[in-house]
Amino acid sequence: MFRGGTGGSQIDSYVMLGLMDTLQLESAVQCLQPLCRGKMLQRVDEWPGGVVLHFRDEAVALLAHRAPLGLWRATRKEEQPPQSAFVKQLAQRLRGFRLEELSLPWADRIVRFDFSRTQLSKREDRLSLIAECFGGRGNIVLLDAEARIRLAWRWDSLEQARPRFLPGAVYTPANDPSGTNGGPLQCMAPSYRPWDEAGQAALAAALAQRPQGCQPWWRLRRAGAEILYPIVIPGWDVLAETPWERAIALPAGAPPKDLAYAAVLAQREAQQRKKLENIRADLARWEDPEQYRRMAHALFALPDAVHPGGPLHTQDYTVDPVQTIHIHVPAGKRLHQQAQWLMGQARRSERGRRQAQARLAAQSAEWERLQAFRTVWEQGNGDADPGRRGDRPLRSPGKAPGSSSAASASTPFGQMWLDGFELLWGRNAKENDRLTFRVANPWDLWFHVQDLPGSHVLLRRPQRNVPVPESVIHGAARVALQQSQCRAMSAEVDWTEAHHLQRRPGGGPGEVIYRHFHSRRVRRDDQA
Template identity: 25%
Template sequence: MDLLVLNAITQELQSALIGAKIVGISQPTDLLLVLFLRKKGEVHRLLISANPSDPCIYLTSKGAESSSLSGFGKSLKHHIQGGQIAQIDKPALERVVHIDTSKRELDGSKASLRLVVEIMGRHSNVILVDVETGKILDSIKHVTASMTSYRRIAPGAVYVPPPQQEKLDPLTLMKEDFIHVLGTRPQEKPLWQHMLDTFKGFSPLAAKEVQEDPNPEVVWNSFKRIADALKSGPYEPAIITLSAGSGKKNKGARPDRSYLSPIRLTQFDPAQAQVQVFEGMSQAAGVYYAEILAGQQRETLRSSLLQLLSRHLAKNEKKRRHLEEELAQAEKAEEFKRLGELIIANLSRLKKGEVEAEVVDFYDPDQKKVRVKLDPQLTPYQVAQKYFNQYAKRKRSIPFVRGRLDSVMAETAYLKELQFFVEEATSPEELETLEKEVKKYGERERGKEEEREGKKEKKRGIKEPSSPRPFPPSPFRRFLSSEGFPIWVGRSSQENDLLTLKFAKPEDVWLHARGVAGSHVLILNRAHSESVPEKTLEEAAALAAYYSKGRGLGKVPVDYTLKKYVKKPKGSPPGLVTLIKHKTILVTPRKEI
């Protein structure tokens, strides 16, 4: 969001929000806020994003109030919710907006706080400042002294504005001075780059509006148009979308790129630029940033799910190592039996009070002597019984430990599959479905831990029947083979189960990339053909290879079999199945047929 757009937005905020009451605060992501404000019976929503890639601020018609708030959202709710917007302004030529609020405290005193919105790329921030003391109460991003030597942004620090640019002020520049500046441009330097490097407030888009011309008067007039717009407008909000191959006039512009602008742009070829005009700047910004913000929220959710899954996987890896060590110890049970029997064979020569004894090892072909540890507090017979008890205990534990280890390995495979599906999800709906699945796994694990720790009593009595889980409106990725066979591909572990256990028929062909996380794939053979054609099988296998973790391996082995040979082990995690018999085909992954 450049300075021209921010100026136009600020004018709208001043007109719409001064005097409005702050009635709610929502925080969809860590760096995204929505303030709900009421004025004369009308509710306005002010969206503020401090995301480094696309920071922005504008009035929006979207955004439901949420009860989920992080640290900064909670601070805002405590300090400014219930207050009024007293003033909105911005320093000239700075991408900073000041929103001053006033709120009556419980003791009757009046608190004047300022929300400073800094729209500055990776340095973007939203900072709450006490107007009277100038100190920071909180910020959406904290900047410590170790991160910058210029200013610290953290609770208790004095707010220091962003550093001033060492450039010329375009608002006060005279024509003669501008022509002099033109003369200082190096011959190889583009005019727009010279404007960008020389004048405050110019973005690359605005700088390219300064017309390259041999006549300095023409250049000055085009420069003056931008300088006047930086002062106060007038504004003509629009989104300009370029098509590919936009001609010489747009040289250097990227094809199929959209631009948000509050003024009419002359740098693009009208034949190649589609212009969408809006009544207000916020309306234009809402359309322009809608997909960008949706993408940011999608990536934020993806990142949080992957972090959560990584923690679950690390925990499972720790369990696996512990159980393998436990199993290795349990499998040494025969050693305890051997020691007990050696003591029994030598009872006549062993006495209570000895710490250890040297006995002949009749298990050894060479009958070598070995040293056996004893307990001086016990009789040799009691020591032998102790060894036998250790033997019996470890022997009994082996099936239990192996079962737990198998369970942990199955859960690890399930988590890796979930991880793969989260990485591959392309739509908000897919990610939201996966979020529910990840949360359900976490709740299940917490329940197991609470039961083990005795914090949760198992409910007794009649179990209420659970309502069947509704199917998604359009489950699975769906393809049609070149020979007319429908091919369905699962998009999550839950959908894998749904596809294999609910939708598949016995004669359908089931496929999955061998040994890696990925989608269950089904060739619908509802006509009960004796065998699915080889080409259809190869196409389905290529899809199974692509929608798996083995995608980057070149050639991928894919197992396939009839659905009637696919079984679900009792109690196994979603997506986990076993095959009674199968064949394997080697294919190159393909995203589409």
């Protein structure tokens, strides 16, 4: 957190493109832990050199690879920027977890987030997120309960002399976790340290007298340089006391222009272009359904007979003037049988073109939103004054401003309400997969008829601690039976919380596995 300048210039933690040392990180941890402890992780966002963790009413920026390094209090945003593969996997694995502890367990700049999740069977799942805020050699890793690495921002190569970040390897910190040979000096950035004995004694006294908990920071100056620091450093002039909220605040607005961030956006654009090309190819593959109907009517006008095969030349009486039409009929097939097949092909072509045009319109709108997102982002990053970036909020390519959830009024899912609770269900395998793994919150209840194909039914809950009446659970189970391929009057319906679901390995869209669930037998004609 260092910037050279004059004493009259305004201090802004974002403009100080430096790093947090261990003392600054420790103070940030003490301030952020009471705000986030016990809250569920709701979302993980991309940020250059790190991630932003969204909890209820709070957001924490964890920057380990690029300046400004450290732990920052970010501004919560409803819109979500494009995500990298690492951030998507991290968000999926931490789905449904609550923050138990935020700590600085080792001497150097290593921050630890401990998460836990309680299953329906009362089993506790535990994961830890470790951030080594070292800059170019920094990393962010996800550990399981046995401290084994399950996910990493960057992986080491086996050819390295001492690889630490390997899948399944036990995590070891970069420096000696028990090493305190440097005393208080070890916790400070070298440019801040007093090197004379008197200064070191005064620093030790200041650290010993520092109260526990979240405290204001200090604006200090020495030799034309200004910093924000949690204690008064001997040899520095005290300018003013600064509230901790301002000292560790990450400014709102667009992130700085960054090659990695731009690569994520370019990847999204390439994927969207590929989708549009595929849809246009599907649209071109379906012929005009009227052409099939004209050939069918021409065959129906002829006497039914077995055709020897090859092209058939006959008159088309559906147009004026009458024209000759050429129809290919397979050998051994009756003319009226081929006409029936052509009428079916016309219906398939009409349905295929209608679906392709709907997909093309939706994906074209998505492409326009993506281009609007790039325009706003580039304009926001092109400003010379970073303080003005907040005037132009960054919009997500996937959501319109003001959108509160993925399941909005324009949702493609089936929908109904039961005593104030919203029920959603998919109409096909792809909708089932999207509903379960992209729309559902971890605490939502999921229903499916037992051992038979059917729709995934989702009972939305605003929060985990909101109780659901038995009548609502029974009604949701009955909807799951009605939206299944079961033809019996009654059947067993399984239900569980959405975070217990996993995609079936090697399975198709909508195929899931789950081990923790309840079952309920319902009838189609039940009223309660």
